[in-house]
Amino acid sequence: MRLPGRRHSPLGKAPAMSAITRFVLRHRLLVVAFWIGLAVAGALAAAPATARLTTSFAMPGPAFAANDAIAARYHTGTEDPVVPVITVPAGQSVTDPVVADAVGRAFAAAARAVPGSRIVDYAGTRDPAFTTRDGRSSYALVTIPGFNPMTGTRAPAAIERAVRAASPPTWRVQVTGIQALADSQPRGRDPGVLVESLLGGLGALVVLLYVFASFLAVLPLVIAAVSILTTFLAVFGLTQVTGISQIVQFLIALIGLGVAIDYSLLVVTRWREERARGRTNRAAVQAAMASAGRAVVFSGLTVGIGLLALVVLPVPFLRSAGIGGVLIPLISVAVAVTLLPVLLDTVGPRLDWPRLRTESTASRGWSAWARLTVRRRGVAASAGVLALALLAAPALSLSVGEPRTGALAQSGPAHDALATLTGGGVPSGVLTPIVALADAPSAPAVASRLAALPGVVAAVAPASGGNRAAGTALVTVLPRDETSVPAGQDTVRAVRVAVAGDPAVLGVAGSGATTIDFAQDVYGSFPLMLTLITVATFLLLARAFRSPLLAAKAVALNLASLGAAYGAMVLIWQFGYGSRAVWGIPATGSITMWVPIMVFAFLFGLSIDYEVFILARMREGYDATGSTRAAVVTGIGRTGRLVSSAALILTLSFVAMATTPQTDIKILATGLGVGILVDATVVRCLLVPALVGLFGRYNWWLPVWAARVLRVPPSPLPTVPAAAPAHEPAERVPTGR
Structure with a gap:
């Protein structure tokens, strides 16, 4: 009362x-x-x-531990790579040995344009997953050192200039990738x-x-x-x-x-x-x-x-x-x-x-x-x-997760380069590769095992391109779906399950693995x-x-x-x-x-x-x-x-x-x-x-x-309704029904 x-x-x-x-x-x-x-x-x-103020997004978890291990040995992280794309004139094929070697030299120039980069491409793997269906286009994955997605980078432009300078004038050179797509988004x-x-x-x-x-x-x-x-x-x-x-x-x-x-x-x-x-x-x-x-x-x-x-x-x-x-x-x-x-x-x-x-x-x-x-x-x-x-x-x-590529840009050179790949049968998931750190002798076997997993387009362990160091090798897994979306994250989980308990594999990294660890933590x-x-x-x-x-x-x-x-x-x-x-x-x-x-x-x-x-x-x-x-x-x-x-x-x-x-x-x-x-x-x-x-x-x-x-005064429950002011109707006492 x-x-x-x-x-x-x-x-x-x-x-x-x-x-x-x-x-x-x-x-x-x-x-x-x-x-x-x-x-x-x-x-x-x-x-x-x-x-x-810092732009660091460091976090605990196995993906970040793997990324640190890779950075210590290779001086690059496992962020989503820059992806240069070369398209040769009609009548030529990027799988032709002579053309393939020339394309490889052009992509190698991309890695030299940003010192310390590592590269995965057709020349280093001879895997058809790095070419389009018509055989006229090929792409490379160039991972650069010291990249921060919050501050961005000028690397895509530098890589495009380097590849263009190392290519015949009749070749079309484009650059795509998650960062390139984000940078080309009409932001104002x-x-x-x-x-x-x-x-x-x-x-x-x-x-x-x-x-x-x-x-x-x-x-x-x-x-x-x-x-x-x-x-x-x-x-x-x-x-x-x-x-x-x-x-x-x-x-x-x-x-x-x-x-x-x-x-x-x-x-x-x-x-x-x-x-x-x-x-x-x-x-x-x-x-x-x-x-x-x-x-x-x-x-x-x-x-x-x-x-x-x-x-x-x-x-x-x-x-x-x-x-x-x-x-x-x-x-x-x-x-x-x-x-x-x-x-x-x-x-x-x-x-x-x-x-x-x-x-x-x-x-x-x-x-x-x-x-x-x-x-x-x-x-x-x-x-x-x-x-x-x-x-x-x-x-x-x-x-x-992270926005999928379709949300990053709908026009511009990076979008056109991605359209060249997807139009040629290359899924957009290759822009978000999964990276496994393995012992060098076991890397080919690990790649073969991972290539057979559902949702995986290819898995390669090239010996060149800066992908081997200190007795270890990097196995690059190309998922069909981008690892920022649920289907791609399922592929990341499948890769982790496949290598779990394998002493030859020291860790699994990549943006998809990072996202999963973040969500769990x-x-x-x-x-x-x-x-x-x-x-x-x-x-x-x-x-x-x-x-x-x-x-x-x-x-x-x-x-x-x-x-x-x-x-x-x-x-x-x-x-x-x-x-x-x-x-x-x-x-x-x-x-x-x-x-x-x-x-x-x-x-x-x-x-x-x-x-x-x-x-x-x-x-x-x-x-x-x-x-x-x-x-x-x-x-x-x-x-x-x-x-x-x-x-x-x-x-x-x-x-x-x-x-x-x-x-x-x-x-x-x-x-x-x-x-x-x-x-x-x-x-x-x-x-x-x-x-x-x-x-x-x-x-x-x-x-x-x-x-x-x-530690406040109590408010006992009244047994009868308190009188209401004259200008307000009386309050009904709840009946408990």
């Missing part, structure tokens, strides 16, 4: 936040100087920090992180002008700028002691923009509301921080918990992204609870002009929507669940990691809302939003229903292997932001009235516009992120953007009020024993 006259904060004890607010207001000059100093230092450190010019941030900031300004209808719109942007610059300063410090992935720069600039604005939006809106109630400016600041400020702290903690998914992974580049990424919400929270109240206390009233909109009353539209949703809560809940199920269903077909332990993060989030939210049921519902709906985001990525990118129309990129066939875990880490925390905003206000409303219906109407009426605006700002940030030329970043931005939109609409504005209405008084129940564990 609710205690008469007693008000409990929905997010814990007030004194801590009130003490922080009083401290920063007493020392406001020091606080402003502190953050200005950090922001200036961050502006100076942003460029050096970005330059120090990379606007850079700064330009993308400015685009996101301009979009946010438009939304903020609508929300505040005053010059207060600039205040959240100031908080975001300070947060982002300070985060870059912190990352610059981290780069001095550990490697940080280059992905972090996008996360800081764009996710940081959305998160910092979200937090500012919540606090400033509550400050305006308190002033509209007649409080003095100083009292309004303190009241806003005592309620909205605590919501910001809990929101930042939930984002941080989600990022633990990256920090605990055994993958260095993802772990570094998690370490760098966790700074975003933590620093944004620090700025929002220290600098923002100072600005509101000093310049806030002057910026709140011309005040075309006030917060004196809740939004009529959102309040009406909340009343309708509660009144038709069964229908609303069913519609929301059905919508989420339809959106999440494609996620069951999610496949991690990252996603194999995903259920356990998900369980730990879910439990931690549940405990945090149960304490925040003083309700196990609200916490459990929040976590469940968060996972549903995540499923919808995965489903959208599969539909738009893996199946291609949208990628071609928007970006001119056809179906990728799979989702870049690191993207799903990154989407989980950030979306899990970001979407709970809105749950905290809404449920904290509902809890506050219930503690004041004792009516679930009134709590829902108050919560949605007061936060509906805020949540929808915040979601729109985050979505605009992700739209800006999608302008980067890298396809994997576009996929990441799509997953995050769709997830936030679905979460703010279907989940928070439909399912949340409907389910709270369905659960009734059980939403607010916290047994005494659980309250002791969580």
Whole structure:
């Protein structure tokens, strides 16, 4: 039973936040100087920090161990090779001994063009798999040293020039390969992180002008700028002691923009509301921080918990992204609870002009929507669940890997070279060879055994071309299907099974083997990691809302939003229903292997932001009235516009992120953007009020024993319905049916 006259904060004890607010207001000059100093230092450190970010994708696993062993002996890795293609005039054949020798010399020039390269071709193997059906075209696999797929390489152009110079003028010389196809993709010019941030900031300004209808719109942007610059300063410090992935720069600039604005939006809106109630400016600041400020702290903690998914992974580049990424919400929270109240206390009233909109009353539209949703809560809940199920269903077909060649380029020289091969009966899988490291004497026998496997076009162990060193030999297996897609990965698994236990084989490498190991390392332990993060989030939210049921519902709906985001990525990118129309990129066939875990880490925390905003206000409303219906109407009426605006700002940030030329970043931005939109609409504005209405008084129940564990006041389950305010109908007591 609710205690008469007693008000409990929905997010814990007030004194801590009130003490922080009083401290920063007493020392406001020091606080402003502190953050200005950090922001200036961050502006100076942003460029050096970005330059120090690493592009390394090193990971544990047998494929990487094999790759390291090959690199130690051959000074090249096992990345997908550059593939030069020679086509001779009609009437000639690349299998003719004289022509074959000439083609071999031309391809050898390709290897010399990039010192340290190794080459596999028809001249070194005499295997017909390296020629087309008509006998007019032949190709070579040239693996270059020191290649990084994130930074790219100029090797394809250098190799093409070298082969062309060593070939008769009547021969046609082309170059293809995964990197060449990716480089020829129509990307446009990379606007850079700064330009993308400015685009996101301009979009946010438009939304903020609508929300505040005053010059207060600039205040959240100031908080975001300070947060982002300070985060870059912190990352610059981290780069001095550990490697940080280059992905972090996008996360800081764009996710940081959305998160910092979200937090500012919540606090400033509550400050305006308190002033509209007649409080003095100083009292309004303190009241806003005592309620909205605590919501910001809990929101930042939930984002941080989600990022633990990256920090605990055994993958260095993802772990570094998690370490760098966790700074975003933590620093944004620090700025929002220290600098923002100072600005509101000093310049806030002057910026709140011309005040075309006030917060004196809740939004009529959102309040009406909340009343309708509660009144038709069964229908609303069913519609929301059905919508989420339809959106999440494609996620069951999610496949991690790399985009297939058809998604990399649809025109250009590299595409034409690949068309020459595939038109001549050479499958595109040869662009992603599987490489086995074996003892030199046993290599021919190993190649013969692997050539007989299903899905294998050929397996060769040439003695030339830099394919033997230190008593070992490289066996190159040509798969029929690209190893970035499931059929090609099945071939990789078949190769591994075939050589398992063979002491003559020291390891199996290649991009396909790397993808399989990554998926196993990252996603194999995903259920356990998900369980730990879910439990931690549940405990945090149960304490925040003083309700196990609200916490459990929040976590469940968060996972549903995540499923919808995965489903959208599969539909738009893996199946291609949208990628071609928007970006001119056809179906990728799979989702870049690191993207799903990154989407989980950030979306899990970001979407709970809105749950905290809404449920904290509902809890506050219930503690004041004792009516679930009134709590829902108050919560949605007061936060509906805020949540929808915040979601729109985050979505605009992700739209800006999608302008980067890298396809994997576009996929990441799509997953995050769709997830936030679905979460703010279907989940928070439909399912949340409907389910709270369905659960009734059980939403607010916290047994005494659980309250002791969580160290918050208990909320006993009332035996009779609490009296509702005169303007709201009485709440029906659940019958248990």
